[in-house]
Amino acid sequence: MVMYPLVYNRIEMSDQSTGFREHEHTADWELEIWAPNYPLLLEQAALAMNALAGIRLGSGPRTARKFSITFNDLEQALVSFLEELLFIADMENLAFDEFDIKVSSDKIAVEAFGTEILAISKEIKAVTYHNLAVLSTRDGLSVRIVFDI
Amino acid sequence: MVDIKDLKKISEYEWEIPQTFRADMRVPVRIFASRQIIEAVMQDRSLEQAVNSATLPGLVGHVVVMPDMHQGYGFPIGGVAATQYPSGVISPGGIGYDINCGVRLLSSQMPLTQIESHLDELATALNYHCPSGVGTKGHIRVKIPELDQVCRQGSGWALRKGLATQTDINRTEEQGCLSGADPSKVSKRAKERGKAQIGSLGAGNHFIEVDLIEKVYDERAANVMGLRTGNVAVQIHCGSRGFGHQICSDYVRELQGAVRRYGIELPDRELVCAPLDSPEGESYLAAMRCAANYAFVNRQVLAHYARKAFEQTLAGKVSNWHLQQVYDIAHNMGKIETHEIQGKPVKLCVHRKGATRAFGPGFMGLPAEYRPIGQPVLVPGSMGTASWVLVGTELSMQKSFGSSCHGAGRLMSRSKAKKQIWGEDLHKQLTESGIHIRAGSMPGFAEEAPQAYKDVDEVVNAVTGAGIAKKVARLKPVVVIKG
Numbered sequence: 001m002v003m004y005p006l007v008y009n010r011i012e013m014s015d016q017s018t019g020f021r022e023h024e025h026t027a028d029w030e031l032e033i034w035a036p037n038y039p040l041l042l043e044q045a046a047l048a049m050n051a052l053a054g055i056r057l058g059s060g061p062r063t064a065r066k067f068s069i070t071f072n073d074l075e076q077a078l079v080s081f082l083e084e085l086l087f088i089a090d091m092e093n094l095a096f097d098e099f100d101i102k103v104s105s106d107k108i109a110v111e112a113f114g115t116e117i118l119a120i121s122k123e124i125k126a127v128t129y130h131n132l133a134v135l136s137t138r139d140g141l142s143v144r145i146v147f148d149i
Numbered sequence: 150m151v152d153i154k155d156l157k158k159i160s161e162y163e164w165e166i167p168q169t170f171r172a173d174m175r176v177p178v179r180i181f182a183s184r185q186i187i188e189a190v191m192q193d194r195s196l197e198q199a200v201n202s203a204t205l206p207g208l209v210g211h212v213v214v215m216p217d218m219h220q221g222y223g224f225p226i227g228g229v230a231a232t233q234y235p236s237g238v239i240s241p242g243g244i245g246y247d248i249n250c251g252v253r254l255l256s257s258q259m260p261l262t263q264i265e266s267h268l269d270e271l272a273t274a275l276n277y278h279c280p281s282g283v284g285t286k287g288h289i290r291v292k293i294p295e296l297d298q299v300c301r302q303g304s305g306w307a308l309r310k311g312l313a314t315q316t317d318i319n320r321t322e323e324q325g326c327l328s329g330a331d332p333s334k335v336s337k338r339a340k341e342r343g344k345a346q347i348g349s350l351g352a353g354n355h356f357i358e359v360d361l362i363e364k365v366y367d368e369r370a371a372n373v374m375g376l377r378t379g380n381v382a383v384q385i386h387c388g389s390r391g392f393g394h395q396i397c398s399d400y401v402r403e404l405q406g407a408v409r410r411y412g413i414e415l416p417d418r419e420l421v422c423a424p425l426d427s428p429e430g431e432s433y434l435a436a437m438r439c440a441a442n443y444a445f446v447n448r449q450v451l452a453h454y455a456r457k458a459f460e461q462t463l464a465g466k467v468s469n470w471h472l473q474q475v476y477d478i479a480h481n482m483g484k485i486e487t488h489e490i491q492g493k494p495v496k497l498c499v500h501r502k503g504a505t506r507a508f509g510p511g512f513m514g515l516p517a518e519y520r521p522i523g524q525p526v527l528v529p530g531s532m533g534t535a536s537w538v539l540v541g542t543e544l545s546m547q548k549s550f551g552s553s554c555h556g557a558g559r560l561m562s563r564s565k566a567k568k569q570i571w572g573e574d575l576h577k578q579l580t581e582s583g584i585h586i587r588a589g590s591m592p593g594f595a596e597e598a599p600q601a602y603k604d605v606d607e608v609v610n611a612v613t614g615a616g617i618a619k620k621v622a623r624l625k626p627v628v629v630i631k632g
Contacts, residue, residue, distance in 0.1 A: 022564050024562040024564060024565065025193075025220065025562055025563070025564075026193045026195075026219040026220040026559045026560070026561070026562050027219050027220060027221055027226055027559050027563075028221070028222060028563075029563060029564070053283075054592070072405070072406070075418070076402065076405060079402065083398055083402075087342070089284075090284060090342055090391050091341060091342065093284070120283045120284065121283065121592055121593060122352065122353075122590070122592075122593060123283040123284070123352040123353055123632070125246045125247060125394045126246040126394050126397065126398050126401075128222040128223070128242075128401075128419050129222075129223075129401060129405070129417075129418035129419045130222030130223055130417060130418075130419040131417060131418075131419075132418060132419075148222060148246045148247075149353055149563065
């Protein structure tokens with residue numbers, strides 16, 4: 001069973017190069033995510049969303065799911081990727097904690113690995129575009145995402 | 150950032166951010182709030198978001214912000230923006246992901262004293278009959294052709310299924326059905342999500358409450374609504390569930406391209422929009438109406454099951470356990486309405502995001518009994534504090550596009566609330582104060598603590614002080630069901 005860490009009741013997980021943490025937002029949740037490259041940024045965003053939703057994965061058989069996303073820009077791809085995971089969670093009660101992500105010029109191919117959701121504590125209605133910008137940093141990329149709760 | 154010095158005081162409860170504040174504003178921002186509330190909201194970015202909203206093409210008059218305002222995404226929560234129809238734009242973010250999130254109020258003839266000893270049993274029955282929590286499915290499952298009927302017929306579908314009375318329908322905003330809903334404009338994904346969620350509460354700030362009518366302020370209006378001091382009433386707060394969330398997500402994505410096609414420049418991508426008379430704008434409006442009708446049905450079905458819970462608990466123990474609909478209103482909605490602008494009737498698309506329609510006396514769309522008093526406005530508080538029943542006024546038609554506040558409005562972030570308040574402690578504290586609680590998740594419960602919200606009485610004093618609503622009754626919770 002995987003349970004995402006709540007550090008002092010905060011949603012946070014990081015090493016130096018990849019991670020996520022929350023920022024204050026009155027009504028919803030804002031998470032900052034960082035990673036050395038875009039596929040890892042997507043993966044961190046998925047893990048952050050799992051943590052935000054309070055997802056606990058079951059210990060049953062692992063399952064794999066393939067999907068692809070066509071996109072115009074990195075922000076749209078990020079939102080579409082997370083929306084896909086929300087849809088699968090809602091419809092099939094599945095969540096993922098490992099990803100194989102390949103990015104080409106206008107398409108992202110994803111293979112996600114996970115299990116059924118054992119418990120979930122928060123309903124994420126949507127991933128928003130509010131002030132969304134994937135930024136280059138000295139160590140890679142970072143983005144802040146506001147989730148509608 | 151907006152500073153309090155940038156605001157022009159018009160009266161004790163009215164302020165303005167002039168159009169000159171930022172070069173890209175098309176209209177000013179009008180704020181209904183006391184100085185104390187304004188100072189409190191300076192801690193977040195709600196006013197900056199209101200300024201951003203004031204850049205949308207085709208806006209008329211001013212962007213309105215209610216005293217329960219707080220930071221959202223794109224639009225502020227508590228915002229009202231009206232655009233010229235059909236040349237102005239419609240913005241899904243100005244309506245929100247939970248399309249037609251709203252509140253239904255049911256009255257009873259039961260004094261609290263008569264059912265006090267049954268409240269715990271009643272809480273259990275409501276919790277059983279009205280499914281709540283993350284990803285919860287409803288009692289009613291439909292196939293896609295039937296879901297399409299729900300989209301087109303709204304509450305009329307529930308009436309035909311024996312899940313509503315004619316009075317329920319009459320006493321619902323737009324009689325529970327927005328015309329022009331077109332299910333062909335709704336994605337297969339949205340329909341897949343919507344098939345199994347009719348009659349479910351969801352999570353977050355959604356709730357069912359049994360309330361005591363603590364005080365009546367307007368006897369005449371309260372009598373018409375069937376509200377009497379000392380009796381109990383029921384509030385249901387929820388929306389269009391995953392069906393509405395998916396429709397909004399689909400169109401926010403779709404309209405990212407539309408703004409480029411129509412050459413619309415925006416300060417925030419979440420404000421994406423399309424002209425109302427464009428194919429994209431028309432499609433979103435038709436799909437949004439499907440979600441609105443779905444939400445009316447959702448609250449109707451929950452009301453049906455709430456009635457079942459009352460029957461199961463109280464039949465044979467009290468003489469009249471029936472619940473009568475007072476009203477059902479949306480607070481996340483886009484509607485085509487006619488308003489008087491500079492003395493002339495003008496058709497507008499009124500976006501209300503965390504704001505309630507509050508039409509004054511005489512509006513023909515109200516049930517006959519409510520026309521002399523104005524439209525009921527339902528203002529739920531946080532679970533440990535009061536809720537209010539108000540009515541719309543003639544001034545609301547002049548000042549706020551016939552709109553008022555929708556709740557207490559958050560003050561504290563969810564993360565701060567969770568850090569400062571333990572769900573178990575809060576549960577104990579509210580239970581000791583006489584509130585019977587059923588809650589799915591304790592961390593989620595803590596996020597919704599009364600301390601995380603503004604003082605609802607202050608919010609109501611601001612809208613009534615500004616004259617855009619009038620007090621009818623104050624309610625106090627005795628049973629709270631949270632997802």
